Each structure stands twice: as structure tokens, then as C-alpha cells.
Amino acid sequence: xxxxxxxxxxxxxxxxxxxxxxxxxxxxxxxxxxxxxxxxxxxxxxxxxxxxxxxxxxxxxxxxxxxxxxxxxxxxxxxxxxxxxxxxxxxxxxxxxxxxxxxxxxxxxxxxxxxxxxxxxxx
Amino acid sequence: xxxxxxxxxxxxxxxxxxxxxxxxxxxxxxxxxxxxxxxxxxxxxxxxxxxxxxxxxxxxxxxxxxxxxxxxxxxxxxxxxxxxxxxxxxxxxxxxx
Amino acid sequence: xxxxxxxxxxxxxxxxxxxxxxxxxxxxxxxxxxxxxxxxxxxxxxxxxxxxxxxxxxxxxxxxxxxxxxxxxxxxxxxxxxxxxxxxxxxxxxxxxxxxxxxxxxxxxxxxxxxxxxx
Numbered sequence: 001x002x003x004x005x006x007x008x009x010x011x012x013x014x015x016x017x018x019x020x021x022x023x024x025x026x027x028x029x030x031x032x033x034x035x036x037x038x039x040x041x042x043x044x045x046x047x048x049x050x051x052x053x054x055x056x057x058x059x060x061x062x063x064x065x066x067x068x069x070x071x072x073x074x075x076x077x078x079x080x081x082x083x084x085x086x087x088x089x090x091x092x093x094x095x096x097x098x099x100x101x102x103x104x105x106x107x108x109x110x111x112x113x114x115x116x117x118x119x120x121x122x123x
Numbered sequence: 124x125x126x127x128x129x130x131x132x133x134x135x136x137x138x139x140x141x142x143x144x145x146x147x148x149x150x151x152x153x154x155x156x157x158x159x160x161x162x163x164x165x166x167x168x169x170x171x172x173x174x175x176x177x178x179x180x181x182x183x184x185x186x187x188x189x190x191x192x193x194x195x196x197x198x199x200x201x202x203x204x205x206x207x208x209x210x211x212x213x214x215x216x217x218x219x220x
Numbered sequence: 221x222x223x224x225x226x227x228x229x230x231x232x233x234x235x236x237x238x239x240x241x242x243x244x245x246x247x248x249x250x251x252x253x254x255x256x257x258x259x260x261x262x263x264x265x266x267x268x269x270x271x272x273x274x275x276x277x278x279x280x281x282x283x284x285x286x287x288x289x290x291x292x293x294x295x296x297x298x299x300x301x302x303x304x305x306x307x308x309x310x311x312x313x314x315x316x317x318x319x320x321x322x323x324x325x326x327x328x329x330x331x332x333x334x335x336x337x338x339x
Contacts, residue, residue: 007329014140014220022228025261028300032321038329046140086143111144114217115124119334121226122220129236129339155235185242204246211247211333212221218336220228 007118008039013048014122017066018058023051024066026123031069034076041080041117042073043110044102048123049087052098070100082110125214129155132167141219142170147177152202152210154183161187163194171196183207221252224327228338230262231280232273237266240337241283248291255331257284257295258324261338264297264307267316281313288315296323 011030015022033040044052051067058065073081081102088094088104095104105113114120126149132138138160145151151174153160160167161182174180175198184201187193195201202210225244229236244254259266271281288295295316297307302318309318328334 005329009328021261025301029260029321029324033325033328036322036325036329038325045144046136107143108146111146114144115146115149117124117215117217119328120215120217121334121336122218122338129239154239204242205250207243208247208250208252211223211335212252216333216335218338220336220338 006037006039008041008116009033009119009121010041010043010114010117012043012045012120012122013051014044014046016047016050017056018061018063022123023048024064026121027051027066027069029121029123030073030078031076034073034078037077040078041082041113042078043082043084043113044087045084045110046087049083049091049093049098052083052100052102053093054097054099067099073100082113084110124149125152125210125216126150127152127154127216127218128157128160129153129218129220131156131159133159137219138167142174145174145178148179150179150181150210150214152181152183152207154186154207158182158186158190158192161195161199162192163196168196171199175199181206181210221333222255222331223247223252224255224331224334225257226324226327226334226336226338227257227259227263227266228261228336230265231271233262234339236337236339237263237280237284238278240335241280241287243335243337244287248287254291254293256293256323256327257288258327259295259297260301260324262301262305263338264302264305267295267297267313268307268311269313270311285313285315298324 083102130137
């Protein structure tokens with residue numbers, strides 16, 4: 001019965017960090033929603049995977065960096081982090097290039113997860 | 124799951140990305156600059172025709188009219204804003220911004 | 221059906237606010253309830269009364285203000301996004317308010333649909 005009130009909410013990050021604010025404000029939204037004990041997941045597609053790239057240093061551009069904040073998601077019980085396999089491959093990246101542990105999935109699998117959601121928010 | 128696309132496929136890969144994640148039967152609705160994808164005879168027509176084999180495809184009529192697009196790829200259905208709402212009644216929404 | 225709307229882009233620069241408005245009108249016309257419109261990212265600038273477009277153009281803030289008051293829903297600007305962009309209670313049109321992301325979470329939970337518009 002209790003589970004009926006829990007919604008499946010998926011956040012889809014598709015923008016590179018820093019060039020626009022979408023990923024940063026998306027992350028802020030995810031952190032707040034994490035406090036509401038819903039079934040949250042975060043998917044990185046396209047340039048969104050760059051948000052997880054290791055060795056980002058934003059000091060020179062004068063913008064607050066936030067790659068490390070993704071490492072804190074685990075502490076907020078946001079454990080479902082999915083990365084689109086093709087997006088990663090197209091960018092010449094592997095899981096080792098990312099700041100957090102993620103599940104790398106094929107598009108069909110992510111599409112199936114999308115189908116199960118009550119709410120999907122793209123950032 | 125209703126997928127909406129609001130970017131012109133000529134300058135943005137949203138369309139190309141979105142269709143990789145579609146499940147058979149998922150409707151796709153083109154809105155705003157997204158409607159340029161369904162103009163008959165453009166370079167995306169064959170992709171749209173292919174898509175139509177497994178997925179219903181819609182375009183928002185007021186956005187087509189606003190852009191002077193009269194003829195859409197065969198099989199693409201047009202809806203007005205109430206038709207958009209009708210699709211949302213039937214499906215959860217995935218807006219590919 | 222109860223519908224929440226999430227609007228993530230500012231007025232005029234992009235069609236998002238126009239589409240969201242037309243969608244809200246159509247939903248109401250079809251007998252649905254628009255529960256709330258939540259503004260995020262540059263979307264928070266949709267409800268400033270300092271907006272003063274040319275006479276022959278639509279006034280996007282005034283239009284949201286009228287629709288929300290007529291149909292009893294609120295247009296809610298995210299506080300963190302608003303603070304970044306110079307939006308506070310002093311500049312809001314009637315029918316709008318500033319609130320937190322927790323409210324968006326409630327909107328996502330309590331509605332049958334959350335429909336997102338943006339760039």
C-alpha cells in the first residue's frame with residue numbers, strides 16, 4: 001500500500017556542464033527531490049555525460065564546479081545513475097573517465113526504464 | 124510514453140537522440156521548431172517514414188501553419204493544442220528539451 | 221485529470237512559455253485541472269510585472285497572471301532560480317509566488333501528469 005504513493009521520477013541530464021546552467025540547476029533539483037523519498041533515477045545522455053568527466057577544474061572560468069557533487073548523490077540515497085552507452089562511446093570515454101560509479105546501459109534498456117516512469121524531467 | 128521534440132532536426136540532434144530510446148508504439152509529437160522534421164520531401168522524410176512503421180507520429184498544426192509548412196510526410200497526423208492534451212491524457216510525457 | 225506544468229525557459233526568447241500557455245488553456249477547456257505552473261531556470265522571469273512589451277505584442281506575464289487567477293492555480297517561481305536572476309516578491313504579477321523546489325516535488329507527486337516545456 002505504501003508503495004502506491006511513491007512516484008518514479010527520472011531526471012535526464014543532456015547538456016554539458018558550465019556552457020549552460022541546465023545541468024547545475026538540474027542537480028540542485030535532484031538533491032532537493034532526494035529528500036522526498038521518491039523512486040529517483042538520473043540518466044546521462046548525449047553531452048550530459050560530460051558532467052561526470054573526471055579532472056574538471058573551473059577555477060579559470062570563474063564558475064563554481066560541481067562534478068564532485070555527483071559523488072554526494074549516494075549519500076542522498078540517489079543510487080540509480082545510468083549512462084547511455086552510445087553517448088559515452090561517441091565521446092571516446094569509458095566508465096574510468098567518470099567521477100562516480102554508474103550503470104552503462106543500452107538505449108533500449110533506458111527506453112524501457114523511461115516507460116515505467118510517472119515523471120520524466122529533462123535538464 | 125509520449126515523446127515531444129521541439130528542436131529543428133537541421134540544427135540539433137534531439138530528434139536523432141530521442142528515436143534511439145523509443146519503444147514500439149510510443150507516440151512522438153513534434154512541436155515548435157521540431158515540426159520542421161515532418162515537412163514532406165526533406166532529408167528526414169525517410170527517417171520519419173521508417174519511424175511510422177512502429178510509432179504513431181504527430182505534429183502540432185498551429186506550429187506547422189506558423190512556419191508555412193502545408194504538406195507533411197505521409198502518415199504524420201496533425202493535432203491542435205486540444206489534441207496535444209488528448210495525447211497527454213493517454214500517456215505519461217517525456218519532453219526531450 | 222490533474223496536470224502540473226514545469227516551464228524551464230524565459231519569455232520571448234523561446235516559444236516554450238507560449239506553448240505552455242496554449243497547452244494550459246486547452247487542458248482547462250477540455251475540463252482538466254491545471255494544478256500549478258512551476259517556473260525553473262530562466263523560466264522564473266515569466267512572471268515579472270516589470271515586463272512591458274510593445275502594445276501589439278502579447279504580455280506574457282500579464283497573460284499568466286490572468287489565466288492563473290481565473291482558474292485558481294498558482295504560477296510558482298523557484299526561489300533559488302529567482303534569486304540568481306533578480307526576481308523577488310516585489311516584482312511578481314498577481315497569481316504568482318516564489319517557493320522552493322520541495323513544492324515542485326509535491327506537484328510531481330500529487331498530479332496525474334507533469335508536462336515540461338523549455339528550450
